Amino acid sequence: MPIIAPSLLAADFSNLRHEMGSVAEAPWLHLDVMDGHFVPNISFGMPVIKALRPHSRARFDAHLMIEPADPYLAAMAEAGVDHITVHVEGNAHLHRTLQSIHALGCKAGVAICPATPPEALSEVMDMVDIILVMTVNPGFGGQKFLHGQLAKIRTLAGMIRQSGRDIVLGVDGGIDETTTPLVTEAGATMLVAGSAIFGRDDRAAAIRGLRAAAKPATLAPSGE
Ligand code: DX5
Ligand code: ZN
Numbered sequence: 001m002p003i004i005a006p007s008l009l010a011a012d013f014s015n016l017r018h019e020m021g022s023v024a025e026a027p028w029l030h031l032d033v034m035d036g037h038f039v040p041n042i043s044f045g046m047p048v049i050k051a052l053r054p055h056s057r058a059r060f061d062a063h064l065m066i067e068p069a070d071p072y073l074a075a076m077a078e079a080g081v082d083h084i085t086v087h088v089e090g091n092a093h094l095h096r097t098l099q100s101i102h103a104l105g106c107k108a109g110v111a112i113c114p115a116t117p118p119e120a121l122s123e124v125m126d127m128v129d130i131i132l133v134m135t136v137n138p139g140f141g142g143q144k145f146l147h148g149q150l151a152k153i154r155t156l157a158g159m160i161r162q163s164g165r166d167i168v169l170g171v172d173g174g175i176d177e178t179t180t181p182l183v184t185e186a187g188a189t190m191l192v193a194g195s196a197i198f199g200r201d202d203r204a205a206a207i208r209g210l211r212a213a214a215k216p217a218t219l220a221p222s223g224e
Helices: 013-021 046-055 070-079 094-103 118-124 147-163 180-185 203-213
Strands: 003-006 028-034 059-065 083-087 107-112 130-134 168-172 190-193
Touching (some): 013 046, 046 070, 059 070, 059 107, 083 094, 094 107, 094 118, 107 118, 107 168, 147 168, 147 180, 180 190, 180 203, 190 203
Parallel strands (some): 003 028, 083 107, 107 130, 130 168, 168 190
16 A cells, blocks of 8 residues: 655645645655755745644655755754655765755655656665655646656666665656556555645545555566
């Protein structure tokens, strides 16, 4: 059963506390932080996250689409996030960044854009806790799923298996009941979904629908 991480980016920003409550049955809450520089959009940051923190039991899963990320890691942890995911792109010292995230007591994630090959993660497989495959170009919700990313999900699922570590393999962008069977079959174990959850009146039903649409992973034979 995949972890469902509703993306607050698709929620009604005039009513965030209530919106967050409407997805309480999901174990994670995905928080898209954008800077208008790494991505062509601006969303929300630490003050909003900190204000929401006392009102949810979910693990706060921050997806930093900001460059640089390092100067903001401590403030993110202080705001109450549990996971900090940075991009492999635009992070010259990724290894150090992941070390810093762990030193703050958070799980460390790495997101990878559609144009970046999976091998970009090969040197951090021993320290990353979450890999987030972008199945759209980051910056906006409601975009169309990029089917070309399925091969990358498979490759990364194989790399995770080879590492022998318990790494969450997430997907982000265009995830709905149609694309969920494809990404879970390819090995995804965590699904970020914005529009597919907050775009529906019954959020609990939307979350259940995604879970029900998941398929068991069909992994390539070992050694491939
Ligand atoms: C895009 C963000 C996503 C976004 C997904 O840059 O990283 O988390 O909210 O939105 P949907 O699920 O609508 O594609
Ligand atoms: Zn995201």
